[in-house]
Amino acid sequence: MPHDTPLISTIVGGLVLAFIFGAIAHRLRMPPLVGYLIAGVLVGPHTPGYVADQSLAPELAEIGVILLMFGVGLHFSLKDLLSVRGIAVPGAIAQIAFATLLGWGLGAFMGWPTGGSLVFGLALSVASTVVLLKALQERRLVETERGRIAVGWLIVEDLAMVLALVLIPAAAGIGGGHGPAEPLSAGLNRLLGLDLGVGGMIAMTLVKVALFVALMLVFGRKLIPWTMHRIAHTGSRELFRLGVLAIALGVAFGAAKLFGVSLALGAFFAGMVLAESELSHRAAQESLPLRDAFAVLFFVSVGMLFDPNILIDKPLPILATIFIIVIGKSVAALLIVLAFKKPLGTALTISASLGQIGEFSFILAALGVELGLLPEEGRDLILAGAIISIVLNPLLFFLCDRVRPLLEGAKREEAAAEPAPAADAATAQEQLPAEDDDVHPTTLTGHAILIGYGRVGRIVGQNLKSSGTPFLVIEDSDKRIGELKAQGIEAFMGNAVARETLDLANLSTARSIAIAIPNAFEACRIAEQARSVNPSILIVARAHSDAEVDELKQYGADTVIMGEREIALGMVDRLAQVHHESVPYEDRHEPDTIIPTGTAPPEKE
């Protein structure tokens, strides 16, 4: 490996090893990110052999963070962001406070100074953007309600950390450290030559963040889509791609340098102002390959920091740290979300997605050590805690998928045991989401059961309704249930995976079940139960890949409709209408179909 090209060797070493170990992990039915982390450990300084550049790798990883957050912004409008603020703001703040308290407790127990313990706790409280977004994306949850809450929560955490990075150096003198070496909110302050107190610094940071957001919403919102439209009109794909990257990286970097906002937050806003433009999908597509490559480097760079010896040297403190990250934080998030009367599924997804730590924690740990607040031991625990919690994260999601039906079942039994909870005496009941209200099974027989009433289920439902087919719907979003009831359609709220919910639908006498939800894992569980209760029922399911089709069939689905394939066939059909010469154009058309722009109907013979 050439010594004078650290950038190339870091990118090549990182990507090649990540590819090899990612593929091995996949083969062993583990998430590929475990392979990426192992690749990182191998190119890290703590294992023999080639050592990648330790300052370049995290910097490259930041590009992954920027592109990921930009991509999320592209799917997020201001309205979406504001719609979750009611839960995301108090939720994130309460969770940060709780995790910091636990971390502080552990630090105090280890005999660290108060300042150091607080930094430690704070570092354990903030989830990694990359890990959270990857988890949501893999499960196609980013655009669901729970996905939006999780992203909103992440943004609040991000803002809190921006503040913390400013405050910690300022408070270091008080907390037992040797004072600020270099104030991190440097940009504007240094420019203005200001020497502010702690209160002034908070105010200054908030003003800068507000200024950045206002600039983006007022000018960015016009300028960025306008620029992208202009570039799109040049017809050059290359320029468009470049434009997307320039905007994502440029805005993020500018936000960080000029306004002291984190790179991730800057990128998120850059994406968000483009979200309402019709170009946002194309922009998302164009940034995908680079985003994935750099996100992989994020995991490699985390792996590089890991010193496996710590597992032998400090097993108990590590266990305690992991307990705080994976269990303490998750339980806190779960309770907070349930307290907001959200369904259990939402609460579980959000808490699983937040049960890990990553990049911000490293920055905080490094800062804490540099200021003499946090002992090196604390930083090592944070690093080990991060890598282990990232490895455990997919497992946490898996457990949540498994635990959810059980918990829902337990709660339903509890609800059944107390059939008439008095409004004033039902404290335990109040914790339950609204899904437990309706406990009377349907009286329908020979009916159709529709699971999910989103983009797909809605169309199926309207057709069943207009054809007079007796049917009912199972949905886990309370908003949709309200909508269904308003239309006079029989609907049950809850996760259809839970046997108790399915029982309400009278599966044993139903004629058919249409599983119109996007999550194939859940769909398989539903198909499996439907087949075992009613061997002759017709099961129609929805899938998004060939692997999902096979799996659903294996679990008893009779017909599986693969979304992407049907989209393609729809397109082929429409194209055939225009290009097929033997049939006169108007004979193949509904009168109101729109002719694609630029495509003239063929001449009549």
Ligand code: AMP
């Ligand atoms: P869409 O992807 O737009 O068709 O939306 C899917 C719909 O299915 C959403 O309204 C979800 O709330 C609902 N949904 C997803 N998973 C479940 C589940 N396990 N049980 C019941 N409803 C679900």
